């Protein structure tokens with residue numbers, strides 16, 4: 229089934245079936261590109277929401293739940309989450325993150341690393357209770373050249389950090 233998604237810059241893309249598979253296959257280009265890959269997972273900026281440092285970790289296999297992971301994948305995954313969080317903090321994106329990971333049989337496994345930023349607290353109060361509204365706000369108000377430039381810079385910084393030995 230052909231689906232449509234709007235990227236960070238407001239451009240529409242058509243894709244087949246599964247967004248995470250399409251990104252991995254190179255048929256959909258996420259902003260900043262794929263930032264890092266391990267044997268079974270990859271890291272990129274969220275495709276739709278222009279929030280600096282809003283990072284997604286996806287499995288390469290089309291899983292829908294962590295219950296499908298092998299034991300090696302479970303270890304690889306949590307080591308990668310830990311690494312990405314540390315690097316995001318090191319490059320100054322945010323001091324704290326909210327991890328979101330919903331299970332759905334029709335959605336490719338991914339975990340969202342959502343930065344807690346001061347502007348979110350000031351505008352919306354509790355960040356975790358207002359994730360949806362914050363994302364909608366960002367889509368409607370934050371596709372600015374300045375913000376996209378910062379996101380691009382964060383992608384470059386994070387990519388460099390994650391690919392260090």
Ligand SMILES: [Zn+2]
Pocket residue numbers: 246247248249250289290291336
């Ligand atoms: Zn998939």
